[in-house]
Amino acid sequence: MFKFSSINNSRKQIFQAIIMIGLLSFLMLSPQLYKHALIVSNDFLFHMNRFYDLSQQLKTGHFNYFQSLYGFAQSGRIVNAMYGMDFAFIQAIILAIFGTWFKFQLVSSFLCFFVSGISMYSLTRYAKVDHSYSLVAAIFYMSTSTIAYYALVTNFSGWGAAFLPLAFLPVVYMFQNKERPIKPLLLGIPIALLLSVHLFSTVLAVLALIPFYIYTFFTCRNKLVMIKDTLLAIFVAVLLSANTFGAIYDLSGDDLISPYAVKDMMANSTSFSIGVPGWATLGLIFSFLFIFQAVSTGVFWKQLSHFERLLNSVGIFFLFLSSKFVPWNSIAARFTFIQSMQFPQRFVCVACILLLLGWAIRMQKMSENPSINNQSVQRIAMIFFATLALISCNNINLQISSSSDAWSSDQPIKDKAATIIESDPEKIRQAFGGNNPLGTAFKAVDKSTADYLPRYTDEQFKTYGTYAEEILQNEVNVTKKITSDNRIELTWENKLPNDTTLLPVTIYNRTSVELNGKKLSKERYEVSNIGSLIIKAPKGENTVVVGYDPSIIFKISIVIKVLSLLVLLTYGVKAFMKYSFKNKK
Known part of the structure; x- marks a missing residue:
């Protein structure tokens, strides 16, 4: 069994980590800042409609949980209720505070990088990995394409991935505590958090936790206690996500249009590469790192603890799932429902977390090994991997710089990213900036998306085109x-x-x-x-x-959610005060 070493998680080290992660988050985004550029990409207008709607509801005091009162052409379509209302509300607050699309995008992207780094650092430190290796692992993770593609194309799975490392804190706890391996709050809260941000990331977390849970269950001394604590964790997650489940229940009577199915799944699966990382390529650094980790797992299998074996094996499995080694198109042709998953490369974020954690633990054990207890070797290894991590951040910096150039060009927004209403590029830039109201942007460009619209026919039709014709381009003078x-x-x-x-x-x-x-x-x-x-x-x-007209079930779910948050907040304050009092002694 892997023995978790007792390392003092000092405040100084935490402060250093926060400063370094914050600085690198800023440096990766810096080209967008000094070029004063907005990156309007595929999903930008969809999510900005979501946040704009809620920010206007905040400003005006007109609240409607379900209907879009201001976003999505004031069409009354339901989006936020089905797509992480809690987190959308936080983004709306940021938009309302900073007041411009440019400032909002910078702050939101910065926070995505920052949160991902802090989450990964917290996971590795919780596994009792040394501060230096934990920080390098965090820098690696925040420079993965999964995270960066929120800043580059407003892909919201980036935000899900930013919080995803927290879902693996219970895995570390399972191997630290054989008597009672499940801590209900430690398992329930991260799952509830992911539910409030990105549903598919929640599914990924649950799938990745299953192998660890099964292993722990069969090695646990008190299985009944583990089952009871698991049910309590589920109960905690459901209570904290009551509004989400209440909204799903409310809309269960509607046949909603799902996000579009991707037919060419192979084009959206991951492959090793020798260049910079991209949407479906790992890039040289992560290709090397993950192959290195996979090979070392096989070579040193007998020397690894059960924890490391399972950690690396699950990570390698998810890397395989995300890759072109799986014949995704052939599978999807036989089982068409798989196309609704859209992008197999989404699996790679789990691989990134687990393989980076496995790498950090391996480096930690090597540094503690008396046979290789040579400070020069350790320093060279640290410098080598830290350099790779910083180069990885530089790669993201270059990609953001390249994407920022489009804003000052004759085509600031690509046709596939939006329905272009205003053809003059200068007027498009003015619509998104200056002292114009935020809603001016949607008069210059908008996005035809059909997600969560009701479907009232079984016949096949072009949902995006129909939405554009009936809502965005409706000719009635209303x-x-x-x-x-x-x-x-x-x-x-x-x-x-x-x-x-x-x-x-x-x-x-x-x-x-x-x-x-x-x-x-x-x-x-x-x-x-x-x-x-x-x-x-x-x-x-x-x-x-x-x-x-929401159902009584939904209204009750809101009350449950508020009460659950109040109880959790009270518990957190008491725990913090107890911890502070204990440290003062």
């Missing part, structure tokens, strides 16, 4: 405003009596519709394939008010 009770009011004029109009607003199963002050039953109106309201109205000016 005036929209938000009512005092947080609903969307649409006013337009009919030139003919009983004229049928398709309005740019989305109707779900629990959506309420009023026409000229009278509530309509579902039989009184129709909806399009994606839920756009189709309604007959008299000649002249007409007003439709669209709201959302």
